[in-house]
Amino acid sequence: MNMSLDRLLEAMMATLRTDVIPHVGDPYARGQAIGVVDLLNNIGARIEWARAPIAEAVEEKRRLLREAGVALPAARDEPVAGTTADLLAQRDQLDMLICEKLESLSARDDAHARQALACLCQHAHDELTLQMQFVRKPLFAEIASGGGADRSSGR
Amino acid sequence: MMAYKAQAEIISPSAGQARSFDPYDGETVRERLSSHLRREVDASFEIGPLRRYTVGFSWVTYGFRATWRENGRSVERDLILRAGPPRGIFAPYRASPEFTALGALAGSGVPVPRVYWFSDDSAAIGAPFFVCDLVPGEAPIPWTRDGGPAFDDARREGLGGQFVAALAALHRFKWEGTPAAAIGGSMDATRAAIDEVTRWEGLLAMWSPRRIPMLEIAARWLRRNAPSARRISIVHGDYRIGNFLEAEGRITAILDWELVHLGDPAEDVGWICLQAWRGRSPYMCHFFTREELRDRYALLSGIEMSLADMAYWEAFGAYKLAVMHFGAVHCFEERGFDDLRMAGMGLQIPRVLLQVESAMERAA
Structure with a gap:
């Protein structure tokens, strides 16, 4: 996850307040939209991104790097712990180490390097495949047409 | 929560003055564009209300009707204003490459709208922009509701x-x-x-x-x-x-x-x-x-x-x-x-x- 939950909630509220509610003609519908703003405003302090998938990703990256012979700094080799924000920071640091390893292996042309490189590439693929279980089909057709037909009117 | 300004403050180095750009405030954009074109093109330049298009993930697009005088004759046209939002995906924007390419391609086998005026500077309307003809038509989009074909x-x-x-x-x-x-x-x-x-x-x-x-x-x-x-x-x-x-x-x-x-x-x-x-x-x-x-x-x-x-x-x-x-x-x-x-x-x-x-x- 690349975006902060706080920022997402804030932008959703701002969009409703600025771009949606002023253009809703029906008072009941307007009240319901303000109700959504109220809910978004109240749930922010109660929720965070699901921690388990990020912790698993950190664990997997550590295992991968250990197998690739990368010495992890002590803090990154301890049991996975911390807040979601800590885990995201750890994930990013481990991705940096993976990228550095990719770089060094790519400069070599021996069987061992090719095999290690294949493992790192496979990890990148597997991680994205896992993340896809959280990704829903985008509603670009409706967004681009303003909720209307599958085409946009003239410019 | 992180605090964000409602509008971006833009400093135009060449103009030495600050201007904000709020794409939802069509009236302010219209007033600024009118002033700019009255100054640069024709003192009698008139612009009708701006309507914003929903398409496009990057530049902000508005349509409007304009009247002005050119070579002593009155001109009335439906035009398009494209503005590069200061915080948009490819910001900071420049209008000149698009304007120049479209101008060069006029009359070629590539159907392009006629272009009129542009600015890479944010001083005029708060964002780089260019103005071109409104071309009739609709834009078929790649995303269909069922993921199927867009055309027979x-x-x-x-x-x-x-x-x-x-x-x-x-x-x-x-x-x-x-x-x-x-x-x-x-x-x-x-x-x-x-x-x-x-x-x-x-x-x-x-x-x-x-x-x-x-x-x-x-x-x-x-x-x-x-x-x-x-x-x-x-x-x-x-x-x-x-x-x-x-x-x-x-x-x-x-x-x-x-x-x-x-x-x-x-x-x-x-x-x-x-x-x-x-x-x-x-x-x-x-x-x-x-x-x-x-x-x-x-x-x-x-x-x-x-x-x-x-x-x-x-x-x-x-x-x-x-x-x-x-x-x-x-x-x-x-x-x-x-x-x-x-x-x-x-x-x-x-x-x-x-x-x-x-x-x-x-x-x-």
């Missing part, structure tokens, strides 16, 4: 033929000695691909402090396998379904030239082949198989292209599209751009990264 066979054939003919005309266009020679890009056929990879790597570095293994794997592969261009052409940079207008079966205008540059024409052909522009349709941009596209393009442009070249540029296109998604996240997360479509793009990043991988595997 007759429209596919009719529009598809025009779509590739306009691209061939663009790539045949002799830009040397025209103002389009100054739009930027690569003029070295041996470096066109590498230059583009470098350009998008640089944008990714600017937009994502996080290093992304899949994109580093892809960039390395793209560098190692970069082909030489057969020629240097004007490259549209975002040539696809969604970026042209159609009226009564005729393509009336090719739009959205913000990524225009000089480079390898194969880049546009590869971009047409992206998964993102066809959903579950077997046809590139809902028009052609890859082989049909290659053959029709070669016939009309005189530029022979192998499926391998197309596959390389498709892989590059997938990489470029993925980098754009990081740009969307950056403008949403760091620049306070509230357009929720940017956040929506951010949530699709795993999908586009897997598309980079599969495009690379097909090309390998």
